[in-house]
Amino acid sequence: MPEKSPTPEPIEAFAIPEGSILLDANDLIDPRSFAIAGLKKVLTERGIDLPLGPESDLDNPNRLVILNRFAVQIVTAGINADEITVPMNHWYRNGAAPQLLLACHVDDENNLVWFSGVLTGPEFKKIISNQIGLKNEITISINQFQGGIDRLLRFVRILETTAIPRMALNKLSQAQSVIEPIRKTLQSGLSVAVFAAGAIIFGPAIFRPRLVENIAMLSGNPIEMSAYKTRNSDSGVPIEICLLTPNVITTSKKPVAKINIDRPIIFPLEPLNEIKVYRNGELLWREGRTSTTKLIGLVPWPSEIVPIRANEKLLLSIRKEGSSPGEEAYIYLQANSQASFQKLSDLENSLGNKKSKWISTINKQLKNNQNLALTLLFSEKAPNSKVLDQARATVLSKEGCQKGE
Amino acid sequence: MNNPYNNLCVLDPSREGYKLKGIDLVTEFLQEKQLPIEEQSTEVDNALLKISHTQSDNKEALLSLRCRVSHSIVEKINLIYEQKNKFHEIDKEDMCVYVLDDAGESFLRLPQKNEQGSIELDKQPFTWATLSTLSINPIRPFGADIIYNFNPDLSNLSTWTKRKVNSNSELKSYLRQKGCLLISDWALLADSSPKRIKESWQLYCSGDSNFSMNDVEKLHQSYLINYKQAKENHRKTTRRQDGWEPNKDFLSSLEPTQNNVEQLTAMATAIRRYMGGADIRRNRAELNEEILNDSQSADDSLPSKDLIQQIQQSLQQFGLPIVKKTIETDRSKWQKDANRQLAWELYSQGMGQREIATRCDHKQGWVSKLLEEKTLSESIAQEASLSLVRRSGFKEIRKDPQGLDRMIDQLRNHLVSSEQEDGISPLREMVKTALN
Numbered sequence: 001m002p003e004k005s006p007t008p009e010p011i012e013a014f015a016i017p018e019g020s021i022l023l024d025a026n027d028l029i030d031p032r033s034f035a036i037a038g039l040k041k042v043l044t045e046r047g048i049d050l051p052l053g054p055e056s057d058l059d060n061p062n063r064l065v066i067l068n069r070f071a072v073q074i075v076t077a078g079i080n081a082d083e084i085t086v087p088m089n090h091w092y093r094n095g096a097a098p099q100l101l102l103a104c105h106v107d108d109e110n111n112l113v114w115f116s117g118v119l120t121g122p123e124f125k126k127i128i129s130n131q132i133g134l135k136n137e138i139t140i141s142i143n144q145f146q147g148g149i150d151r152l153l154r155f156v157r158i159l160e161t162t163a164i165p166r167m168a169l170n171k172l173s174q175a176q177s178v179i180e181p182i183r184k185t186l187q188s189g190l191s192v193a194v195f196a197a198g199a200i201i202f203g204p205a206i207f208r209p210r211l212v213e214n215i216a217m218l219s220g221n222p223i224e225m226s227a228y229k230t231r232n233s234d235s236g237v238p239i240e241i242c243l244l245t246p247n248v249i250t251t252s253k254k255p256v257a258k259i260n261i262d263r264p265i266i267f268p269l270e271p272l273n274e275i276k277v278y279r280n281g282e283l284l285w286r287e288g289r290t291s292t293t294k295l296i297g298l299v300p301w302p303s304e305i306v307p308i309r310a311n312e313k314l315l316l317s318i319r320k321e322g323s324s325p326g327e328e329a330y331i332y333l334q335a336n337s338q339a340s341f342q343k344l345s346d347l348e349n350s351l352g353n354k355k356s357k358w359i360s361t362i363n364k365q366l367k368n369n370q371n372l373a374l375t376l377l378f379s380e381k382a383p384n385s386k387v388l389d390q391a392r393a394t395v396l397s398k399e400g401c402q403k404g405e
Numbered sequence: 406m407n408n409p410y411n412n413l414c415v416l417d418p419s420r421e422g423y424k425l426k427g428i429d430l431v432t433e434f435l436q437e438k439q440l441p442i443e444e445q446s447t448e449v450d451n452a453l454l455k456i457s458h459t460q461s462d463n464k465e466a467l468l469s470l471r472c473r474v475s476h477s478i479v480e481k482i483n484l485i486y487e488q489k490n491k492f493h494e495i496d497k498e499d500m501c502v503y504v505l506d507d508a509g510e511s512f513l514r515l516p517q518k519n520e521q522g523s524i525e526l527d528k529q530p531f532t533w534a535t536l537s538t539l540s541i542n543p544i545r546p547f548g549a550d551i552i553y554n555f556n557p558d559l560s561n562l563s564t565w566t567k568r569k570v571n572s573n574s575e576l577k578s579y580l581r582q583k584g585c586l587l588i589s590d591w592a593l594l595a596d597s598s599p600k601r602i603k604e605s606w607q608l609y610c611s612g613d614s615n616f617s618m619n620d621v622e623k624l625h626q627s628y629l630i631n632y633k634q635a636k637e638n639h640r641k642t643t644r645r646q647d648g649w650e651p652n653k654d655f656l657s658s659l660e661p662t663q664n665n666v667e668q669l670t671a672m673a674t675a676i677r678r679y680m681g682g683a684d685i686r687r688n689r690a691e692l693n694e695e696i697l698n699d700s701q702s703a704d705d706s707l708p709s710k711d712l713i714q715q716i717q718q719s720l721q722q723f724g725l726p727i728v729k730k731t732i733e734t735d736r737s738k739w740q741k742d743a744n745r746q747l748a749w750e751l752y753s754q755g756m757g758q759r760e761i762a763t764r765c766d767h768k769q770g771w772v773s774k775l776l777e778e779k780t781l782s783e784s785i786a787q788e789a790s791l792s793l794v795r796r797s798g799f800k801e802i803r804k805d806p807q808g809l810d811r812m813i814d815q816l817r818n819h820l821v822s823s824e825q826e827d828g829i830s831p832l833r834e835m836v837k838t839a840l841n
Contacts, residue, residue, distance in 0.1 A: 007609060010677030012485045013585040015492075018779070022581065029640060046784065078596030080588060080680070108646035110577060110586055120806055139598075147810070150783045154813055158790055160803045306604050309679075338681070339491075354811055 031076035035104040038113035073098035079107035094168040117145030242401035262307035271321035310341035414475035422497035434465035461534035477566035503575040507546035590673035605679035723788035753837035786816035
């Protein structure tokens, strides 16, 4: 029978996010004034002298901040917030919309602020593309923001002001069409000779051979169902199911797969009849083969299930094609402890759109954590990349476990 | 007989922060009253509180409550310590100093002006009557403040005590310096999205709760609306951001109306359990960093040596002064703590943060805070980029936000990658140069 997972202890104290700013002033009232004070302190501490305005109205929450001629909308939330609400009034003003959206988390009880990241106007537009309407405010996940305060400083210090348009929301698509040819020209490396050298330096081409090579060497794990008496086991032939991932570390009575992300993929290399997930003995999710669809290959973490949590133990039940009810393999998905457990979305956001980071991270994790590597490889958030496409094709072409493994 | 009502947890540096001190005066009183005192119970708490109120010159009932509260304080301190001491340099004794300041005395020594105008300590009986004359806020000892401000209609004494420890400003300040935040249940509820509320309640709702998911969502919604206004009023009245607690009016303004804070506390506890599965940003960021750094050190994720040389000049030009400045700033603290110098030296030799922490007899959090490798490499990469984009070949990158991100990330990767310079990263090399 499936086992109950231990309930995690309530968290008593939270780790201060890296890059948080402790404020000295005690007279700060609203979140905006906390954010401005934090921003000023960062600039001072780093010795960066940039004009910050509007000088006479900096604490007015209805005004955009102008930092080194970039229009920045500061949006605030609590220190532990998982979502942030963006007032939309600025985004409908053509030519006056924000160029950058800065997320600031305020802990007024501890006098502390943390800038979790930045979105450019076009990035914001892309994120809310399915929400556009004349809304007064839009709520988005804080995980959408990237790069902390460093990303803001990169942009306002180094970019030309015109690099990010100030177009109203409904006009942004036009702005994209203006930007796109410039980007294409830049990225083609044809127009500016030395920039081409830069593109080579920072490009992903050097990663290509190793990833696909390593992927090609992956092989499935045969999971023996010795604990369950089956027709075939009576005849002395053990029943096995071939899984590419998760990777089972104990193949005795209770096969266990160590998991370090909240939404791991499951990847059988042979057709299944049925796959089920249990939490605390309760069936959470079931997927079965139908007369028209085969159950084989990539099975993403089902969106209907709350993701797996640190220290939790879920039960995965797999029945291979041709088997009878009861002839199932049970695998315990044992999540790692807090210290080595990740939300997939956090990791995806850390990797951003950078192909090179995705490729190198996947490649490295193939050696350490195959499940994480394959989950990232098949992530919907992975950037378009020929290398990744090739690696996926290599995985999808695999068939069953090799004899003698 | 030892029990929480006649044994006071008092500060004791020789015993991991505290020891038990039997209070005879209370033992006799409790025997006389025949209260069932083997374990903490709401009935006994309320009975003692009632005696303290109604017989306001009675010392024993209040002293018994001070004993009982001290146990909840210690319980909370232990929980924080157990969860955080592996990474953060926290000390149980240091934490106890702020919240365990009750020595069990039966008199309060209150400062009074004498006829000559100088301050003298006036000895007053430690009773409810005396507490109610005090204009000091918060009352000392801390345990007395907890009891004096406790409202049994709104919560039980254990929960109240733990919440008061959570909001103790000195403890908060101490933990902040060590990289930890104490966040109130009320801020946590206000910070949480409906999605988080729903998921956490589905997973960790209290077993005996009759609250449906729909009620929970509705209650949270009304909490968010009313909290903002209540917090605003608190700020105006007290001129403080912290210390807000829901009162009767607030609870009755919620939907469904609440008689006490129990349901809200249960929801906050569910969130704490939910978030406990991934505490959280720091661990997450560290793990991300670890995964990414590991990836970056792979030989196939680095630019070729020829190309590295092209940007080497800019990195050297701007990197060394930044590193030198950082080390010079830190150098003033080396006399007080020689391990800081040792940590820099070990870092320059290529040692990892965990090993440095072990060698320096500190936690990894201390090393991470000292070296700030990410901030340092970002500063250098930004300065180098500012210089590079002035060159004709790199000018176009000023028009491309994604290109700029990519460039700075690669410069940072290069700085911290150990594939260069015979196994020592350029940043570590700079530290070595700056130290010599």
